[in-house]
Amino acid sequence: MTRLIVMPVTRNVAWDGRLEFFKGPDTAHYVLTAAGLAKTCATCGEPLEREEPLSLLVNITQSTAPDGTEYFTFIDSVCHRRCSGPALTVEHVSWHLEELSPLAARVVLTQATGSGQIKVVPVLAYTLVPVVTFREDGGERTSALVTLLLSHGFQLAMSSEYDELLEQAGPVAAGCNFTMTPEGAILFSIGGEILYRDQLDLHPDETHDAPWLQAARTAGYILVISGDNLDITEAVLDIHGAAREGTLVTGMVPFSEVH
Numbered sequence: 001m002t003r004l005i006v007m008p009v010t011r012n013v014a015w016d017g018r019l020e021f022f023k024g025p026d027t028a029h030y031v032l033t034a035a036g037l038a039k040t041c042a043t044c045g046e047p048l049e050r051e052e053p054l055s056l057l058v059n060i061t062q063s064t065a066p067d068g069t070e071y072f073t074f075i076d077s078v079c080h081r082r083c084s085g086p087a088l089t090v091e092h093v094s095w096h097l098e099e100l101s102p103l104a105a106r107v108v109l110t111q112a113t114g115s116g117q118i119k120v121v122p123v124l125a126y127t128l129v130p131v132v133t134f135r136e137d138g139g140e141r142t143s144a145l146v147t148l149l150l151s152h153g154f155q156l157a158m159s160s161e162y163d164e165l166l167e168q169a170g171p172v173a174a175g176c177n178f179t180m181t182p183e184g185a186i187l188f189s190i191g192g193e194i195l196y197r198d199q200l201d202l203h204p205d206e207t208h209d210a211p212w213l214q215a216a217r218t219a220g221y222i223l224v225i226s227g228d229n230l231d232i233t234e235a236v237l238d239i240h241g242a243a244r245e246g247t248l249v250t251g252m253v254p255f256s257e258v259h
Contacts, residue, residue, distance in 0.1 A: 007086055011035075014081060015056040016088035022060060022072065022141065026245065031056055033241040034076045037231045042077035043084050053081035060090045070135045071144070100128045102196050103232040106212045109223070111166045121166060122215035122255075123223045124178075124188065125237050126196055127230040143228050146247050152176050152190050154226070154251035160243035165250055169223055172251035178222045180213075180257045188224070188253065221252045 006017030010028050013035045020027045034056055040047055048054060061073040105125045110118050132144040150156070153173030157165055175191045184200040200209040216222055227247040231238035242248035 012051060013054045013056055013078070014086045016058070016086045018088050019056075019058055022074075024140070029245050033229050033245050034058075035078050037229065037238070037241055038078035041079045041083055043079040046080070048078060048080070055079050055081045055084055055086040057084065057087045058089075060088070061093055062090060063093050068136070072133045072135070072141060073130050074133070075130045100130070100132065103127050103129060103230070104196055104198070105232050105237050106198070106209075107237065108211050108215050109162055109166060111163070120211075120215045120218065121223050122212050122219060122221075123225060124196070125230055125232055125239065126188070126224060126226045127228065127232060127242075131228045143247050146227055146249055148190065149226055149249045149251065152251075154224070154249040156246070157225075157243065157248040157250045158246075160240045160248065165225065166223070169250040169252055171221075172224075172253055176251070176253050178216070178253050178255040180216075180255070182257075182259065188222075216255045217257075220255055222255050224251050224253050226250070 007014050008017055009015075010031045013031050015027075015031050019030075023030045035048075035050075035054055038048055042057065056076060056078055058074060058076045061075075063071050065071065103126070107123045107125065109121045109123055111121055113119050128145050133141040134144050134147075135141045146156075152175065153171065155168065155170060157168060159165065159168075176189070178186060178188050180186045180200070184202040186198050186200060187194050188196040200213055202209075225239060225248070227239075227242040227245075227249050229241040229245050229247060231241060239248060
């Protein structure tokens with residue numbers, strides 16, 4: 001007997017109905033977020049027009065840790081529906097966590113204070129790709145990155161407006177810190193594990209790193225904006241997808257210099 005696969009369409013994006021088994025009530029948000037982040041067709045490479053028929057292609061890698069926890073890695077792409085129909089592939093592999101790649105951007109935000117002064121806030125926008133979720137004892141699937149951050153004092157952010165993020169962000173738990181070495185290497189670590197490292201240019205004529213570093217020295221902390229589905233490139237920082245998915249988190253992480 002041939003098994004029919006349902007191909008639902010959310011707005012103009014068609015997707016494999018089996019995806020709902022993995023994403024549950026968050027499926028529609030996931031589909032729209034993936035389509036919103038995609039810029040070019042994964043098949044032909046041409047630009048995607050938001051109103052034309054599109055297809056979502058998702059590859060899921062599933063593995064089970066020795067303690068019974070199931071891990072799922074999601075890699076998605078979007079294409080014109082004329083180039084390909086929607087697709088879903090699921091690969092079961094032996095236990096391992098795939099190598100994850102950090103994506104990050106350092107920016108400086110300004111915030112008006114009650115006294116009319118302007119406060120300068122250093123920011124690190126940070127995410128990991130691909131997205132990894134896990135499930136314990138048959139429970140709900142949960143973002144591995146977001147769970148790690150929430151367990152160390154970060155807070156969920158419901159808005160993608162920077163003014164609101166600045167107002168709501170609070171200090172994180174002990175064990176989360178930014179440090180900078182005398183050579184200009186900055187390290188973001190949680191519980192002794194380094195999540196992110198970067199090398200600043202300390203040359204006095206360097207204009208890109210100097211404002212961020214000065215803001216960090218003055219404030220004594222870094223506002224970390226993190227979660228799944230942050231769109232981070234050299235030209236773009238877009239956190240709307242993470243806010244829609246409910247995976248946007250923030251926290252004020254202490255900054256210090258090692259002498």
